[in-house]
Amino acid sequence: MGWITPLGLDIESVWQRILRGESGVEPTFRFDASTFPTRFSAQVKGYDWRKYVRDPHLHGQVGDHAAYALGAAAQAWQSSGLEGFAGLDRERMGIYLGGGEGVPDFEHYVAANLGGWNAQTRRIDAAAWAAVAKGCMNVAREVGQEPNMPVTHLALEFGAMGPTHNCLTACAASTQAIGEATEILREGDADVMITGGTHTMIHPLGVTGFNRLTALSTRNDDCQHAARPFDRHRDGFVMGEGAGMIILETLDHARARGANILAEVVGYGSSADAFRITDIPEDGHGARASMQQALADAGLTPADIDYISAHGTGTKENDSTETGAVKSVLGERSRQVPMSSVKSMLGHLIAAAGAVELITCVLAIRDQMLPPTMNLSDPDPACDMDYVPNAARQAPCHVCLSNSFGFGGQNDTIIIKRFA
């Protein structure tokens, strides 16, 4: 596994910073957000994708989402030992990502739009628009915005020729990708899958979109404490960016090559709220169905769950509804199961969030350490579970459940287990 995150660029140092409860949030420097309702975010720093690939010329110009994907996948590839495995059949190696949209070429896009604007008709004159756009836009930059481009670049880097997919179910995307990659392996359609997610929406139109939805925290005077899942004073999520990648294999394939197995994926569930595009149903029926399916798929009961990685965005609506849905699935057991949100430190990596969070679950099992929910000083009465508040905790941890819920109502759950 590997990741590129606002707290760092490798598994071990980021994990240690998470366990120390550090924050990756700071004023936005990616663009001038100084007058936006939200002026901060959790940004990736000091990253150069060229250092992670075999040959940068192979890739040419890549979009930010593909760049993050390459670095995270290179770490995962390195740690998997697959490069040295002579028996690797690249026609049986696939990719399944939850990759977001790329970053618009904002400057030139705006120039074309304003250049094509007819103030009298209040319409775009397409011919005038085209004249400006053709003069300033760059084809690689434009194609690089397609959501499938991270898959395309990973395929170039690793020579994968098996089944490849990208899904984009908003904030649920990479959890869904890992779930469907698991199904492809179970089905026998591939032996190895590179899977995970990558995304950044830290650009003027991305922040505009979420600000208009009033989904982002606007705690501009205290941004390090703005991401406060389950806290009474939470006021929205904090935008993050980055990628998380893992390599899944069939057990037979992993054993045959003597792989170091980090964990087993045992359960996957997927559902839709079918409620409203803007709201979550109060009864959390979609989230509940997703968790129940994952438990049934794993052949486990609530008694088996040791830790839950929450979706835990820090929006008013999500955290209380999520708590209710988890409690309705776990019943009495919900008093004992710790559930935390690393979004309190990393921000919300949107399509990439689920993959990064699943990696923290693998590490929690490895180290028997649960990551904290930071900034939880005054719990919301509607959020009454054990959220591992403000400090990491040593605890027995063998089975973890990770939830992701997308805007619009697509829900996904993965359960992983210590491999034995």
Place this chain on the structure above:
Amino acid sequence: MSRRVIISGLGPVTGLGLGIEANWQALSQGHSAIAPITAFDPSGFDCRLAAEVKDFKIGNFVPKTYRKATKVMARDIELAVAAADLAARDAKLVTKGTAPPPPESGDGVPLSYPSGRVGANIGASLIACELDELTSALAEARKEDGSFDIHKWGEHGMQQLTPLWLLKYLPNMLACHVTIIHDAQGPSNTITCAEASSGLSLGEAMRVIQRGAADVSFCGGAESKINPMAFLRQQMLGRLSTASNDLPAAAVRPFDQEAAGMVLGEAGGIVILEALDTFTARAAASGARAYAEVVGFGASQTCHPATRNLTPDPQGRAIRLAIQAALREAGVGPEAIDLILPFGSGQPAYDQAEAQALKTIFGGRLAQVPVVSTKPMWGNCGAASGALDVCAGAQALVTQTVPPCLNRSRPLEGLGAGGPARPARLAHVLTYATSLGGQNAAVVLKKV
């Protein structure tokens, strides 16, 4: 033993028409929807043709109670929602969205399935913003000299946009609106792999049903690139036909020696996939019929560093891998395939790679197998295109008709020439798509 999966409903929304009957009638007569663009003034573009969906009102395809939500639907979403409505009705599927309003007393018509057993797997692409809407807000954030001022944008420009602006353009909103309208609470996904999206979505929906996670699925995709931004991207890539603006119906020439690029279409292509066991239980009472059985699916990735995977390798190796995987699952050899609906976009590099892949699989028999591209008729409809070919293939099996093969007077070596529609004994149809970026999906359909 996994469950068998059939197609019970087809919902194409294309430039040829709305619904399978209108589309099949136009398609089998060899009509082309390709014409000069009317959605915007194309005079500043090198290609000025497209296959547009005309006379289309989204309000006719949603329940009355949902009409308000159509305000937050980008064109791609509208096309998906309409296609899903048509597909569900074609399948005689009673959902929250298709059920007649309940009578004042007593219960309404019972739903065909519990909502948790209904899935959605709808492919999409990058959705382009409506430029008029965005720019009217951008124009409020200019400096004295007319240039853009991001400070003014942050202060008040962005406030001109409707609060739900972002939700019009999230690719997963195609599936989200469809699941809300039809109360489909089962597994739901949005695959975004350009032209392979709907083939991959159909394959995944098939797997979901095979493993028992749902009984029925809305699957396919929708997309419109008939807007300046999306259109320009394709032009910048050199993918579009630019020399035939005066000859729209002849512009797209798949597998012809004079092929010179593709023409974009816009479409929704939704297909209802159903488990054979649950379909059989409801078929007699509902009058639903099975169009075809989906017997094979295969996916693969192109590896062609010379073009950074943006086009297929000249041998079409990965396209061949996807087709072979689909044939393997179908349990048939190439000799069983009676009709091929290829990607066939009319871009020479693609056509040649596809022809090589097909020659490798079918050998000398290829010249006798009809290889019919639908793209001269409804254009390359992006994320919808694979599902549209599934619609055409399913209807070809039902009517035992090979659709017409247009604009191929001088075929590439090894392929047969074009010709009008003709009756034929068809047992298996193969269709496949390859994306900008190299994801490939292949599907084998079987006559029921």
